[in-house]
Amino acid sequence: MAKYDLYPEIKVNQYSGAWRGYPRIVEEIKKNIRKEKTIIAVESYIGVHNEEIKTNLVDALQPELEIFADDLAFDGDVITEMVKRNLTDDRVFGVMSHQTLDKFYDKGSLYQAGMQIEQAKGLVVIYGTGASLIAEADILIYADLARWECQCRYRAGGTNWKVSNEEEDPLKKNKRGYFFEWRICDRLKDNLYPKIDFLLDTNVPDDPKMISGDDYRYGLSQAVEQPFRLVPYFDASVWGGQWMKEKFQLDPDADNFGWAFDGVPEENSLYLRYGDVRVEVPALNLVHQFPNELLGPRVHSRFGKEFPIRFDFLDTMEGGNLSLQVHPLTEYIQDKFGMHYTQDESYYILDAGEDAAVYLGVKDNIKLNDMVEDLKKAQEKSEYQFPDEKYVNRFPAKKHDHFLIPAGTVHCGGSNVVVLEISATPYIFTFKLWDWGRIGLDGRPRPVHIEHGKENILLERSTEWVKENLINQIQDISENSVHKEERTGLHELEFIETRRHWLKETIELETKGSVNVLNLIEGDAALVESTDGSFEPYEVHYGETFMIPAKLGKYKITPLENETETFLGIIQAYVR
Structure with a gap:
């Protein structure tokens, strides 16, 4: 591989x-x-x-x-x-x-x-x-x-x-x-x-x-004249897993790696190679200086000089649950923090163990005050465990499932999953509600924001609604013997569109006037090529996130597989 x-x-x-x-x-x-x-x-x-x-x-x-x-x-x-x-x-x-x-x-x-x-x-x-x-x-x-x-x-x-x-x-x-x-x-x-x-x-x-x-x-x-990748970095977490160590050739002696950031220009860098000298610059510099070429004029006019799509990994294989959390509603993040859009997101399951699960939405007919009181009790009394099974849905998760998480939806990734998180970029605004009683890697209690959280929990995101609206809302777009295109989300309240492509031969895609962020979710490697020879062929590998600037318009992807019968999997995200 x-x-x-x-x-x-x-x-x-x-x-x-x-x-x-x-x-x-x-x-x-x-x-x-x-x-x-x-x-x-x-x-x-x-x-x-x-x-x-x-x-x-x-x-x-x-x-x-x-x-x-x-x-x-x-x-x-x-x-x-x-x-x-x-x-x-x-x-x-x-x-x-x-x-x-x-x-x-x-x-x-x-x-x-x-x-x-x-x-x-x-x-x-x-x-x-x-x-x-x-x-x-x-x-x-x-x-x-x-x-x-x-x-x-x-x-x-x-x-x-x-x-x-x-x-x-x-x-x-x-x-x-x-x-x-x-x-x-x-x-x-x-x-x-x-x-x-x-x-x-x-x-x-x-x-x-x-x-x-x-x-x-x-x-x-x-x-901005070619496909490119950002410089990835990896970080440990109290819930971190072991999957990325093997798949991405990371330090085998590290305790764990919970996070991988490889598609967040706000955080990641670019490596620019000048002969025998490699220079690292913040990727945000590119967003600020070439917003129309990179984002597309329509996306630039909507978001300003901000890169609105984020891809990152969450690895809990042989690890623990993520924190139970909720993201702020748009008016809340605007009023409290001065941000003009919020962190709508989704969990694409890249890999999963037999007991894998995702916590998503609240149970039917619960009372918010009861839930908040139990959250506070669990936070204040170490011997008390928050009864998550009373308030929060737990759904089984398998490889290539897609869970949609518009802001206001209580959620949590369970243990033994690898999540490709596809979301809007204001990543820092996560209101933790319950962290399973854990202490952070720094020896301090992990921050919990119940007061913020309770203002943003939408009780209508309950069991049946979640099943009907947020789990595997996959629609077939087109299919032939060598290519199948599916719409996997996101929810209608979210501005990101995701398309999944299964291919055995070369396909042509369009940027649709937006920067495209993609990840190779199945298969060994693929070649990204220009339709008019304007950029050199670009090879990508399993798990890598890569960017296609909006100005490129059209591009081709070709599988580089040893077995021609194997379908390659690509997920593509862009602003609707």
Whole structure:
């Protein structure tokens, strides 16, 4: 069987140069200093190791004047007060910030820095978050960082911007990043995009990579001209399983892997290959810079510069149940968190054990107050187990079943299933109702949000309604001897359409004016090809999620199977 590719790359076919390691990077920057007084700004995404940049890059340039931009910002207590409404007192949820980075700098300090720069006669280097705000740079270097790496640094003791919170709960650090820090950085990055002279990849400590701004922009433009995959990452969970270890060749000594993110541009990265240098950039950069080409004008006009479809894996093989949960209704997520759409989703069962099940919807004729009281009792008293069988339906699950989960539906994946989760992107807004009495991997109780949850549980999503509307709502679209197309969902209240294709020979598909997200759900490998020769053939393997930019219009998929009698399975998702 062809192996799941853990390191998918986009090979950039035209570039001027790429540099790895600080000595080569410094040498290249020096070549671009063409006048005695030159201002270099190294703008850092929050989370970048600025001490590393100072020691290895700034000091190596030997500037006449060196300014650390972070020192000109307000201190952490002032910033925290300024964004208090966004951070809230909750451990997980905040409210989206609409502020800009410049609002967090002291005007007096900026003025003094400007005077110092004006008086300098030689090389001036400004570095850190906000460096580009201090002065107009002759050379602008953007030091970028992936979201997943930000989160890993939080867990390892890294701090948020301007605060000393090494020992703070990583969930709270992540909340501050998600609702505030990443938002202000992304807004500035978008504004700087056409001005960037060099892009600096800082994801691996002490192993930087650099490309020119023109080559960076060209690399992104090439990505929307072809199929591509995001860089996957995998994470353990209290309910995590063992299936992905074998199927995706992961660390066999790890306790478990519960999560796999390989189709979430908000979280994942892109690998851009420039000769012998591989550069990692946040996939969100592509969404922000080429929304019409990637998403399609219709989807872009509806969602803005947001990628609305998410694919990820949940592995509970030899593990435990997911948490019992519900996602917020649209008006609730808008009112409480500043999001304009919610997390409708579905569970596509990629694999299942004999006892596999999915919890979905509530039992007929239950009372919400009774359910909430039992949820609270279970949360407060460790000896009390929530009687899930009294309130929640449990349906058997088998391979290739599809369970639809519009917001407001109580749900939970059971043990011994592998779920391909197909959903809308606001992934962070999950209200856990009951977590089977477990402690998180960090030793802390897992966050439960019964008060939020009770406002969003729809009692009409009950047993018979769920059976009739949410389980295997599969409709035949077309069928011949070599290809069968089925509509598998999602529910009419959800904006994502999913089509399942069984094929033995080449088929042609259309993007239908939307970005397409696909996964190879059965079979060894397939070849994705252009109908007009506009992109090179692209090979995908079992379990891999891949993207087809909307602008490609049409594309072909051909099975690469050893046995010609075997049908290949593909699931395709797009915005209706």
